[in-house]
Amino acid sequence: MFRQTVSRASGAARKGMGMMSRRGMASDAPKEELMETGLYDFHVKHGAKMVPFAGFSMPLSYGSVGQIAAHNHVRNSVGLFDVGHMVQSFIRGPSAPAFLEWITPSGFASLPHFSSQLSVILNDRGGIIDDNVICRHDDTTYYVVTNAGRRVEDLAWLKEKIEQWNESRADKVEMEVLENQGLVALQGPEAPSVLQKLTPYDLTQLHFGKSTYADIAGVRCHVARGGYTGEDGFEISIPKEHTVSITETLLQGPVQMTGLGARDSLRLEAGMCLYGHDLNEDISPIEAALAWVIPKSRREKGEFIGSGTVLEQLKDGPIKRRVGLIIDDAPAREGAEIFSDTQEPIGVVTSGIPSPTLGKNIAMGYVKSGFHKKGTSVLVQVRNKTRKATITPMPFVPTKYYRSPGA
Incomplete structure (x- = not known):
């Protein structure tokens, strides 16, 4: 009903x-x-x-x-x-x-x-x-x-x-x-x-x-x-x-x-992701770095809608991954292209701002697997100029949740 x-x-x-x-x-x-x-x-x-x-x-x-x-x-x-x-x-x-x-x-x-x-x-x-x-x-x-x-x-x-x-x-x-x-x-x-x-x-x-x-x-x-x-x-x-x-x-x-x-x-x-920008119907939870929402028992049995794709990506890895970036000189906005340091197109920015807390330009986006590791140097196209950027773990600002002891 x-x-x-x-x-x-x-x-x-x-x-x-x-x-x-x-x-x-x-x-x-x-x-x-x-x-x-x-x-x-x-x-x-x-x-x-x-x-x-x-x-x-x-x-x-x-x-x-x-x-x-x-x-x-x-x-x-x-x-x-x-x-x-x-x-x-x-x-x-x-x-x-x-x-x-x-x-x-x-x-x-x-x-x-x-x-x-x-x-x-x-x-x-x-x-x-x-x-x-x-x-x-x-x-x-x-x-x-x-x-x-x-x-x-x-x-x-x-x-x-x-x-x-x-x-x-x-x-x-x-x-x-x-x-x-x-x-x-x-x-x-x-x-x-x-x-x-x-x-x-x-x-x-x-x-x-x-x-x-x-x-x-x-x-x-x-x-x-x-x-x-x-x-x-x-x-x-x-x-x-x-x-x-x-x-x-x-x-x-x-x-x-x-x-x-x-x-x-x-x-x-x-x-944190923003639906319609960092998430959509063509992005899987594995690509979105949300594999942690899938417990071990569900990975073993599957039996959920879309499990074929999800379990395959858990086993073999996705072709792209959601990452954080810190960008030099200028803030990148949604749609900005991401390149390797050899100018190979490898991804796109999905959200970006100048961070009020950090005083740095931060962004979120997707890059080809292999370029997603912490500290990887990349380039981001901002206002017709490539800017140096670094793959950075998220959250950019440490969370301050009130957790139970031992959590």
Whole structure:
């Protein structure tokens, strides 16, 4: 069964969403067709510059605070992001873990309750339809967060696969999409102290990759420790009728509202992929350096969609690999060509920025296998000139996750 609980917040939302990547900075969708999260009016009230993004009208920045200042504030203090455009859902049923292990290469049957797993939904060729985070609440209930820019593709694929799965089974699964459920990310070293003041739950017991239900200012919310910045922090799912009030409550003390500009530079410093740029349906998880989402048992048995390609690449190696680069002199942007030191074309940049934290030009991209090793010298074409670059491990900036002892 495939269910959707639908209640749009505005007429603009009812007109649908543009088709693009979740975190890209532009969309071809006309302004009147953009959807709005439950915080749209809140953003306008706080001086946000709103831009089209993954079919939504989303904040790029706030007031006179620039992207670099906002970025540094998250690294040094705490920022609050609206990520309510992401698709939240539940997949439920006696065979839910087996279903998820069919559509992804990850392991869910033995995942501890209220633990999360980054994973990927694969097509028949082993290409990545979307990356996602899946949290096991209990033996039959999984909370899933997927990308706004892949909403149409994801939901169509999941509907098809659920129907196919349920055709000849008594232990069926169903999916419920949580329309208009609020989702905010509180990120930065001061995030725990801010949130602890608002909840009786002892946050020292909540480690990276874990989640719980906790009261925040008297409202029951789903709180997951993690995020997209590399910093300590939380992603908080809020009942739609309380989204604005809880967000207002969180916006206290050192907390600053933070937009897409800083979010993009923070995630790239943390070495995190951006779907539609660093990931797409022609890239496998092995090529994307995401083999770590595939546990040993899945590598031995396969039995997931796209396993033929994935297992072959695990055995023989992929023809290309995702890498990090530090580039001399000038920042490289998406699409910049990468060459060997003998001028052989070997790859392309998929994301690139001047790093506010490091003061260096960093980038992510794909190169032919053999050129992917740490310290390899390459050349990158930037503004009609080749610049020296070095293959560099990611994350560029060390992560600061709050991990359990021994993790």
